[in-house]
Amino acid sequence: MRRGDLYRYEPVMVRAGQSTTRLIVSADAVNANNDLPTVYAMHVVDSDPGSLLAVRVGGFGWAFALEIDRPPRRRLVEHLGRATPEELEQVDNAVRAVFEV
Amino acid sequence: MLDVSTRAAVLSTLDGLRRGGEMGILLITHDPFDGWAVCRPHRRRGPGTDRRAGISARRPAPPRASLHEGAAVRRPTARSGRPTRAFLRGETSDPMNVAAVAASILAAERAAELRRGRLRAPSTRTRRRASIALPASPSDQDQFIDHVGLVPVRTARVCTLLRMQRERLTVSMEPQTAARVRECGTRTRGGASAYLEHLVRQDALREAATSAASWYAAHPTYAADSEAETLAALDEIA
Numbered sequence: 093m094r095r096g097d098l099y100r101y102e103p104v105m106v107r108a109g110q111s112t113t114r115l116i117v118s119a120d121a122v123n124a125n126n127d128l129p130t131v132y133a134m135h136v137v138d139s140d141p142g143s144l145l146a147v148r149v150g151g152f153g154w155a156f157a158l159e160i161d162r163p164p165r166r167r168l169v170e171h172l173g174r175a176t177p178e179e180l181e182q183v184d185n186a187v188r189a190v191f192e193v
Numbered sequence: 194m195l196d197v198s199t200r201a202a203v204l205s206t207l208d209g210l211r212r213g214g215e216m217g218i219l220l221i222t223h224d225p226f227d228g229w230a231v232c233r234p235h236r237r238r239g240p241g242t243d244r245r246a247g248i249s250a251r252r253p254a255p256p257r258a259s260l261h262e263g264a265a266v267r268r269p270t271a272r273s274g275r276p277t278r279a280f281l282r283g284e285t286s287d288p289m290n291v292a293a294v295a296a297s298i299l300a301a302e303r304a305a306e307l308r309r310g311r312l313r314a315p316s317t318r319t320r321r322r323a324s325i326a327l328p329a330s331p332s333d334q335d336q337f338i339d340h341v342g343l344v345p346v347r348t349a350r351v352c353t354l355l356r357m358q359r360e361r362l363t364v365s366m367e368p369q370t371a372a373r374v375r376e377c378g379t380r381t382r383g384g385a386s387a388y389l390e391h392l393v394r395q396d397a398l399r400e401a402a403t404s405a406a407s408w409y410a411a412h413p414t415y416a417a418d419s420e421a422e423t424l425a426a427l428d429e430i431a
Contacts, residue, residue, distance in 0.1 A: 144397055
């Protein structure tokens, strides 16, 4: 599991309208340590929430910087693909904008 | 533009920092980077023979593939005993392309050495070596940085600096507004440009937040469902 990977998230309870695609945004040092039960991931939603805070990731949807959660690793069940470096750079910009860092 | 003595003082301070910190300094103006200049101490042959030459005298000899013959060959001047400095400048057709900048620097170095008669005309072999030294790959980028003498500024840092270029923009505003920008600029790190940039970013973020709020309005249960799901999932590993 690496930063920029896209995974399918298997929810505890299926809810209509909830995204089940996640973009891993935590650092690779965190992602590589399997003793850590969770990673940080952005929801990839199917409609554009706004230009600066959401980044189009291929055909998967929009990675939304206001919806970052920490899913347990075991619920990230299927590797779907990977964001391009340009997309990841835009994701970095969105995260910086949200947290003003 | 600062006056000459102030500029000299600034450069002297930077040079002191460079020597004291054993680092290289890459200066890039806020204008588009359409040219370059390299100033570096010439090195004596053999490692560690001249401490005045700074970091370049202490670091390992460059690999054979890194255009070794283009490296410093001039000895310190007999009169002062100090190493002389090379100062080259030039332009590149593609300022955003680090490899193109590297190529033009290396070409200018070779031309300068040829003019001084310290380098033979390039053979096929040396041209091949030169091409290996171009920063087409991370390891070659390291070689290039090492060779040019901007050490130890790593190439990744250089690329970051290149990405941080500023674009000059001319705007017109009423005198009172301009005075306000200048006044606020004096209180802002980075001056009036940084102040205006901050305002523009804040404006863009407000616009994005408004757009995001509209999205949440169209998906009224998303945030609550998301939180409930997160809590349920974390409960499993608690």
